[in-house]
Amino acid sequence: MLDTLIEALRGVLPVEWVITDPVRLRTYECDGLTYHRATPGVVVLPETAEQVARVVGLCNEFAVPFVARGSGTGLSGGALPREDGVLIVTSRMRRILEVDLPNRRAVVEPGVTNLAITEAVRDQGYYYAPDPSSQQICSIGGNVAENSGGAHCLKYGFTVNHIEACEIVTPDGDLVTLDRMDPGYDLLGAFVGSEGTLGIATKITVRLSRAPQAVTTVLAAFESIEQGGKAVSAIIGAGIVPAAIEMMDALAIEAAEAAVACAYPAGAGAVLIVELDGPAVEVERQFERLREICSDAFELRVAADPAERAAIWKGRKSAFAAVGRISPAYIVQDGVVPRTSLPRVLAEIDRLSAAYDIRVANVFHAGDGNLHPLVLFDDAEPGAGERAEAVSGAILDLCIEHGGSITGEHGVGVDKAKYMPKMFSEADLDTMQLVRCAFDPRGLSNPGKVFPTPRLCGEVPGVRKGVHPLVESGRAEQF
Amino acid sequence: MDPELINDCVHCGFCLPTCPTYVLWGEEMDSPRGRIHLMDQHVKGTPVTPEMAGHFDACLGCMACVTACPSGVRYDRLIEQTRAVVEREHERDPRERAVRGLVFSLFPYPRRLRLLRPGMRLAERLAPFLERVHPSLGAMAGLAPPAPRRQRMPRVVRARGARRAVVGMLTGCVQGEFFPQVNAATARVLALEGCDVVIPPGQGCCGALSVHSGRADQARRLARRTVRTFRRAGVDTVVVNAAGCGSSMKEYGELLGEEPGFRVLDLSEFLAELGPVAERHPLPLTVAYHDACHLAHAQGVRAQPRELLRGIPGLELREVPDAAICCGSAGTYNIFQPEAARELGDRKARSVGSTGAELLVSANPGCTMQIVAAMRRGGADIRVAHTAEVLDASLRGVSL
Amino acid sequence: MPSQELAGTGVTLRDAGPGDAVCGVTPTWVALPETTGEVSAVLRACAEHDLAVVPTGGGTKLHWGPAPERCDVLLDLCCMNEIVEHAAGDLVVRAQAGVTMEALSAALAERGQELALDPPFAEGSTVGGTLAAAVAGPRAFRYGTARDLLIGITVVLPDGTIAKSGGKVVKNVAGYDLGKLFTGSFGTLGVIAEATFRLHPLPVERRWIVAVVDPPRVSPAEPCQAGELAAMLAAAQQEPSAVELDWPHGQGPIWMTVLVEGTAAHERARVLRARMGGVVKDVRDEPPPNWGLILNDDVLAEVRFEPAELTRVLDAVHYSGFSLRGSAVAGRVWLELWGDHGADKTIDAVAALRARLDDIGARLTVLATPYEGVERWGAVGSLPLMRRVKERFDPGRRMSPGRFVGGI
Secondary structure, eight states: HHHHHHHHHHHHHHHGEEEOOOHHHHTSOOSSSSTTTOOSEEEEOOOOOOHHHHHHHHHHHTTTOEEEEEEEEEEEEESSSOOOEEEOOOOOOOOOEEEETTTTTEETTTTSSSHHHHHHHHHGGGGGGOOOOOOOOOOHHHHHHHOOOOTTTTOOOOOGGEEEEEEEEHHHOEEEEEEEOOOOOOOHHHTTSTTTTSOOEEEEEEEOOOOOOOEEEEEEEESSSSHHHHHHHHHHHHOOOOOOEEEEHHHHHHHHHHHOOOOTTTTEEEEEEEEESSSHHHHHHHHHHHHHHHGOOOOOOOOOHHHHHHHHHHHHHHHHHHHGGGGGGGOOEEEEGGGGGGGHHHHHHHHHHHHOOOOEEEEEEEGTTTTEEEEEEEESSSTTTHHHHHHHHHHHHHHTTTBBBSSSOOOOOTSSGGGGGHHHHHHHHHHHHHHHHHOOOOOBBBBTSSSEEEEEEEBBBOOOOOHHHHHHTTSSSOO | OOOOHHOOOOOOOTGGGGGGHHHHOOOOSSSSSHHHHHHHHHHHHOOOOHHHHHHHOOOOOOHHHHHHOOTTOOHHHHHHHHHHHHHHHHOHHHHHHHHHHHHHTTTOHHHHHHHHHHGHHHHHHHHHHHHHHHHHHHHHHHHOOOOOOOOOOOSEOOOSSSOOOEEOOOHHHHHHHHHHHHHHHHHHHHHHHHHEEETTTTTTOHHHHOOOOOHHHHHHHHOOOOOOOOHHTTTTTTEEOOOOHHHHTTTTHHHHSSOOOOOEEHHHHHHHHHHOOOOOOOOOEEEEEOOOOHHHSSSSSOHHHHHHHHHTTEEEEEEEETTTTTTTTTHHHHSSSHHHHHHHHHHHHHHOOOOOHHEEEEEEHHHHHHHHHHHHHOOOOOOEEEOOOOOOHHHTTTTH | HHHHHHHHTTTTEEEOOOOOOOBBBBEEEEEOOOHHHHHHHHHHHHHHTTTTTTEESSSSTSSSSSSOOOOSEEEEGGGGOOOEEEGGGTTEHHHHHHBBBBHHHHHHHHTTESSSSOOSSSTTOOOOHHHHOOOOOOOOOOOOOOOEEEEEEEEEEEEEEEEEEOOOOSSSSSSOOOOHHHHOOOSSSSSEEEEEOOEEEEOOOOOEEEEOOOOOOOOOOOOOHHHHHHHHHOOOOTTTTTTEEGGGGGGGEEEEEEESTTTTTHHHHHHHHHGGGGGGEESSOOOOOOOOTTOOOEEEEEEEEGGGGHHHHHHHHTTSSEEEEEEEEEEEEEEEESSHHHHHHHHHHHHHHHHHHHHTEEEEEEEOOOOSOOOOOOOTTTTHHHHHHHHOTTTTOOOTTSSGGGGG
């Protein structure tokens, strides 16, 4: 089946962009989450939306699953390929088609990187607000699939709040435009964050934001994480909505120090990075309040210029990769708890860490309760990997228990599909499945992601009516 | 290919946007992350396939990825090890072998290069013909700069005014033969800033080209000879004005298994450390400074040359967009991978052109040759100079 | 018997009267559930007997949209009026669908917070209705619309299934966002039972800058004051929260009001006032009359447009007979047609205006009209996908059938 499809693909794309060499294929076996690997059946690198549509059309004709991939930086295995399927890589679709400042929008292809948009308009005083830590490489198509956040989404919201329209290739292979301006169901809202299961975005209209008049970045060092946590609550309680509030604990600081020599205050049990932005007079007043609130901090640094601002952020932004310097292996977790539950949850993570003898470095978006515990272990030590897995899983259980979420920005992907039934009831998941079935009745678009055991479309929940016709005809597999 | 070094890669992809070949083609296999994955496949038992070798060969070795990597992956070492493995294990097709043989028997040897010089005009005329025989030969011919008059360097240039330092100076093979005026300027600037400049005669190639192409044995031979030369000269600091040479010489300790016994510093690095003393005369010029990969990425020298240029009254420095992306010259790359090199050259030429600067300044002769050739193809032109030449003009109060 | 079955759910039920009619279609029963479970029970019973259901909250917008193809049960959610949880420290509120926006605002204000939506008819409209109709207020420019502030939702599907998505944390990407899908779905996919929103601190200060500007003169082309000011204000780093236009009958001068709120609002307003120049009449700490209101929704349309097209939108509306109110910077205004023009004239007026707006890529949607012949929606490219969504959620076409785009 795949061989015939590959022949057909060569009719749609230049042969060099249909990759079948096994050595080459294997370089696509995983995205940013290397824990899950699968060598794709074939990789295609289209350059136009029409090519994507024709590839998807062929996948339909041959009933072959397909997975879309941008820069391959996802941390939930959302772009994990299918061995029996096609991997559609958008990294050659990277033109900025239009910048329209009077309307504060830009039209881009999905392979354009998040930061490239900002770079294209920065000189004119604009920027693209969502800023995932991987913004210099992650693609906007991937951002749309994952509804990516970032440090500054506390004030400015997520990808979905900044997308005006998407041209998508539906799982049937049709090109359809979903536009916020159109009346009717908010299909655009449903599509953003659907992790590639509802189709592939081929053209994206993003909203551009005006650069703030003033930005003040403050680094506050506290003796303990509790003190830092108290300061966070006090800031929110004072009615301040900073652009970002980030926190790192001692272990995360140690790692960042080892990697990029960020020179955070010595002996800090926790550092808080608070960024205020907006009209200069507002920022100035809020900073005065902030200074009072952070009176417990033993050191308070204020960035005087962009270079100092970058220096403060450097440690935070490099934290994930930096823990590689203090630990042979690690798991990056992504969970959310209500902000007010942070102190309790952090204390419980501490307990877990001690109980399993596994170190956990905490880096998090404190303003919105989005935790990124880094669970450190030595993969050479027998059993350590399993213990780390256990801690990592227990942290997610904690998040659910406290009314939070199993993922704040990395997505469910293949990695967390198994946790979905803990967060959602069967009825919830079946209802989400209705959306899936409306877009992708044959289940060809990124199957096996987000949902643990998706029902086949047309199946009535709870009542099985013999073998499904798609299964019977060999066109689909029962999960 | 050291599995430990391979394991340092966490697959985050931060290297991708800085990689020239990824910028060109957008393929995983032609990114540092993809190449490390290919290395991993090889380490785990996959033999070097022609496809694999092709992706390694396509790497420019610009090391922009090393700068970008948050995990500190030593891609520089990995690719060097890999190139050695490819040279050892991979059977290239005969035409390719012949071209590589020619380059490696020519470039690292100043005397042989010198023999080539009178033929440079000829090479220009022959270019279309050579292009047909092999694109690499065409590329070589197209890049050849006009042959300058040879300049013999004195053994020692004495400091002007109070002596502040004694330094050795590397003349380099390509620099020495094709850009002797750069060496002369370097020596004058050092002397004007109060240095005795020791220029040992009989210097050969430092080994950089060989290191970067996986010819480790040749590299070690050349490196040993260079170390001997400067040890004999009795200097504790060697100043280098060619980025590629400087980056290789800084790695002598690893290549040879013992420290060479002297510090290696780039000219700009050394001058910034020394601090300016000599008077700068105004140079009313707009300048685009090009980061040579082997200076910016391999040596981390970005601020110093800019600082030196900004220190010249009347000189306006303009930043080149996408400065971190390689111009495609990359040592012998423009000879072995002419198409990719050409495309990268064109991109860089457009970026440099967009600054509207009158003068392009860079610390690497290869880059300068490459960018000027690309700008000419695009119907534009720009004057070029080495950082040393600009400083020299300012210190002496002459125009450029 | 359906009535017995409905009664058997234990949900308060009464026979419907003419006052319960939805666009002229009178239901048989009105059900008044008090919990999500009761909504589910009613819908299950309706499913059993193929009864069509129209959900309603405060009923302020019930006459919007076309008449339902059929309506057996009016599901009145007014009794689901409990604010379930206000986690002030987390800036999050969870409320049942029947809570009025006014009651919600009052409760939140006690803790110095607000839901930064300012929908019209706040005193009567409910959380559920505001979501289902997805009406936006003046501050959408700064805070987004209902879909942007909604972080969790509980819905009841036509078969009685209770489903939720999102949660009570702002940052959450687990699973599909059903909230987005149900926001603006006009009751055609199921019933919104409960919603969770992110909140904002109440602004410490508010200032409204009131100005009067000239309408555009397009031929001969002259710079349009409204357009130029809107562009300046949208890009202003003093960060106004709203820039509203009020243009009665699309004739004469246009009232332009700029809202500046938050820390140092007074100083920031002063800066903007200076930049706006002589058109400014007043800076005040109360909103002007009509701020964010819909005054007449007998014939009501919404125009969405790219912000830079403001001048041409104004030009199209000029002398069209419509009053215009809405945002000069968010690209969203309401048009009200005053006076009884009759079916034919209304149909013509809408068609003529839509033709002009189509030319500039703007979208005209008629939200309310008593006349059947009026083309409400215009062409929608993704309609086939929308139909598929409807078919999956409501295969029996029992939820507000025919009330939505393309007769969904």
